[in-house]
Amino acid sequence: MLVKLLNTLLMVVVALSITGVINRTRALLAGRKGIRFLQHIYNVNLLLRKGAVYSTTTTALFRIAPVVYLGATLLAFLFIPIADLEPLLSFHGDIVFVAYLLALSRVAIVLAAMDTGSSFEGMGAAREALYGALVEPALMMGMATLALFCGYSSFADIFATAQELNMNLTIVLLLVAYVFVVIMIIEAGRVPVDDPKTHLELTMIHEVMCLDYSGVDMALIHIAGWLKNAIFAIIAANAVAVAFSFHWWFAAPLAILATGIAIGVVESFRARNKLSRNATFILTIVAMSALVLLTGFLLIQNIEI
Amino acid sequence: MKLYHVTNNCASHIALSDIPVVEYVELYNDLKERMAQRRYHIGHYFATEIENGLKFFLILLDDTTSEVLVTSFVPDYYSEGLASLTALHPAFHPFEREIHELYGVPFDSHPWLKPLRFSHDRRDKASTMDSYPFYSIEGAELHEVNVGPIHAGIIEPGAFRFICAGEQVLHLEIALGYQHRGVEGEMVRNQNRLRQTLIAESIAGDTAVGHATAYAEVVEKFAGFKASKSLSLERMIAIELERIAMHLADTGALATDIGFQLYQVACEALRTVTINTSQAWCGNRFGKSVIRPCGSNHPLTEQKIALIRKNISEVRRRYNEVREDIMESPSLLARFEQCGLVPKSEMETIGGVGQAARASGLLRDLRATHPSGYYTEIKHEPILKHDGDVMSRLATRMDEVLQSADYIESALANYKPQGDIPAPDYNATLQGDALAFSLVEGWRGEICHVALTNGEGEIVKYKIKDPSLHNWLGLAIAVRSEGISDFPINNKSFNLSYCGHDL
Numbered sequence: 001m002l003v004k005l006l007n008t009l010l011m012v013v014v015a016l017s018i019t020g021v022i023n024r025t026r027a028l029l030a031g032r033k034g035i036r037f038l039q040h041i042y043n044v045n046l047l048l049r050k051g052a053v054y055s056t057t058t059t060a061l062f063r064i065a066p067v068v069y070l071g072a073t074l075l076a077f078l079f080i081p082i083a084d085l086e087p088l089l090s091f092h093g094d095i096v097f098v099a100y101l102l103a104l105s106r107v108a109i110v111l112a113a114m115d116t117g118s119s120f121e122g123m124g125a126a127r128e129a130l131y132g133a134l135v136e137p138a139l140m141m142g143m144a145t146l147a148l149f150c151g152y153s154s155f156a157d158i159f160a161t162a163q164e165l166n167m168n169l170t171i172v173l174l175l176v177a178y179v180f181v182v183i184m185i186i187e188a189g190r191v192p193v194d195d196p197k198t199h200l201e202l203t204m205i206h207e208v209m210c211l212d213y214s215g216v217d218m219a220l221i222h223i224a225g226w227l228k229n230a231i232f233a234i235i236a237a238n239a240v241a242v243a244f245s246f247h248w249w250f251a252a253p254l255a256i257l258a259t260g261i262a263i264g265v266v267e268s269f270r271a272r273n274k275l276s277r278n279a280t281f282i283l284t285i286v287a288m289s290a291l292v293l294l295t296g297f298l299l300i301q302n303i304e305i
Numbered sequence: 306m307k308l309y310h311v312t313n314n315c316a317s318h319i320a321l322s323d324i325p326v327v328e329y330v331e332l333y334n335d336l337k338e339r340m341a342q343r344r345y346h347i348g349h350y351f352a353t354e355i356e357n358g359l360k361f362f363l364i365l366l367d368d369t370t371s372e373v374l375v376t377s378f379v380p381d382y383y384s385e386g387l388a389s390l391t392a393l394h395p396a397f398h399p400f401e402r403e404i405h406e407l408y409g410v411p412f413d414s415h416p417w418l419k420p421l422r423f424s425h426d427r428r429d430k431a432s433t434m435d436s437y438p439f440y441s442i443e444g445a446e447l448h449e450v451n452v453g454p455i456h457a458g459i460i461e462p463g464a465f466r467f468i469c470a471g472e473q474v475l476h477l478e479i480a481l482g483y484q485h486r487g488v489e490g491e492m493v494r495n496q497n498r499l500r501q502t503l504i505a506e507s508i509a510g511d512t513a514v515g516h517a518t519a520y521a522e523v524v525e526k527f528a529g530f531k532a533s534k535s536l537s538l539e540r541m542i543a544i545e546l547e548r549i550a551m552h553l554a555d556t557g558a559l560a561t562d563i564g565f566q567l568y569q570v571a572c573e574a575l576r577t578v579t580i581n582t583s584q585a586w587c588g589n590r591f592g593k594s595v596i597r598p599c600g601s602n603h604p605l606t607e608q609k610i611a612l613i614r615k616n617i618s619e620v621r622r623r624y625n626e627v628r629e630d631i632m633e634s635p636s637l638l639a640r641f642e643q644c645g646l647v648p649k650s651e652m653e654t655i656g657g658v659g660q661a662a663r664a665s666g667l668l669r670d671l672r673a674t675h676p677s678g679y680y681t682e683i684k685h686e687p688i689l690k691h692d693g694d695v696m697s698r699l700a701t702r703m704d705e706v707l708q709s710a711d712y713i714e715s716a717l718a719n720y721k722p723q724g725d726i727p728a729p730d731y732n733a734t735l736q737g738d739a740l741a742f743s744l745v746e747g748w749r750g751e752i753c754h755v756a757l758t759n760g761e762g763e764i765v766k767y768k769i770k771d772p773s774l775h776n777w778l779g780l781a782i783a784v785r786s787e788g789i790s791d792f793p794i795n796n797k798s799f800n801l802s803y804c805g806h807d808l
Contacts, residue, residue: 195564271563271636275790
């Protein structure tokens, strides 16, 4: 039980820290001192103490959505183990459950965006739905690769047995980690797919769907975003840990630093994609995860390539 | 019969009696031919109230000979409408729309006489923003996106209505006219010239120096004041400093809009150095107070010259590095190249001016075609790009920064303050019954101020043209068939003024 609590606690730390690392990396690369490491938490704390304003055109759907969004993400979050630790929840086949919980959270926020009747939010919802649908195969195949290696279909079992894996699979595991980091960038709406810093409604994807939210609802959406980041960051870090050092004290800091710094660097040194190029970008990752799955399959069958 | 009074940008005021009063039919037929030659563009075209009617003035700029053609006509418009020039040459559209809005003059066969800016003194008070005749297209596949008039940034009001098929823009209509400052009326209401100068500096906050220079030149032409070489030189420095600062800011803003932090912060830092240089010179970062009619309150000193030279050469060196990196940055080029195309022919048709026109390969640069003051000595070579996309508009800016820095550098290299710059004179007697115009190439493009005086030498009519008046239509054309998410970078690449248009 203690292990499960430690796992959950560490997951929370990871979730809270990644944004801080991204902000700090960006600030350092811009030659600035930057905001406080925990500023994003203070901001959300402030939002939590505020009331929410609702547009008169919205219905109950709009008010329920943030709760569903956070609830589904939180539930998915509890299934993820950090390396050798045990997650709070686990059952056979939970990798599919997690994928659909994330899909459910997306449906909730997309419907809520449509509910406002705003043309901006409609555009954002269309974009989110498209990119969500495109990225899903990558997520599934990434998880399938892990399941294939270990012969289990729950995160807890996959990573519990993963340490006995053949070292030949290292390169595939690193690629799995890469795929998950890119999925995280897509899901979190970071450069090059989306730009969370922009104030331009016409170019936004994720942010534009939340334009009508304020106060406590906005806080819930932010928190769900952090949890989502942590899910993907930890899976990526676990995949790397399997290949090198399968301990929680390796995987947890790796999840924070690798993803945080990677995103911070990317956001400093490149422009975001033209919106119409995003589909290509996402499909590239899907193709890559298909390749990873195939290579992994061939390797464990001991087929000469 | 002589149709035009021929003058140029260096000449003094024109006595009203020297401006021919022609028949509109003759002028119309002449313009039909003349504008088709593609060597003229419109400086200004406006009407003013006289006893029982209106008098129209037209200022035409000849880009090949530096000549400026001025003419006027007094039509009997109540009996019949005027044949529209816009129908032949769309570049006339903002002027005819303004005349129609202010005085109700009907223009026959004008494609679309929609209101221009809802100024307070418009004729039809029932015409308000609420009844703005937005263009619309029917279709189940299409959707309209309205942005503004209040925006999510600290910018001015203006409504943008997009008609889109999915992510693609079919049509953009830009509706301005949310600001009713009545600048032109204010310039006449109070004859205090210091006050007028301050208003001129505020016509468009980002072009304080440009508009103040245009105002000062108009007043000086009436007063018969000839700016000394050192005064013209210092004004040139001020204008070029403003150009550098704004082009730097826009380079940074373009980087911001594509989420490219590196160039954003690099350009913001350089802009700060530049505007702080202005502050060290005159106490204002935007160059307010540096331009005054008939003199200057802030003549350059040895110390200030040294500071400007040091800062500008530093900015030039560092910006050149940024420029070279930008030209080799694939993710940036992928966003800017082939995005927001405005071909030269289109730019010419709508009467585009300034840096945006030059990015489409259209030579519109008053420093070269109608130089005055120190520019007569520089022999300015305009920077022309030919693609007409966002990248060209950025590249024009980048090259112009370096060019302006070179002008400042070479002008100051051998410049010793002579102490011959007088203090401003706000009380000089102005020539009565005359017209004076000024043409200044601000950072955004061509600024044209025109004023008329009455018998007592008071300014009775003041007309202002900011380059934005022409170029807003260019932006609307640039985004056609682009993705709607590329509107912001197109908008930034033009960076037009709302208040310069609304006045």
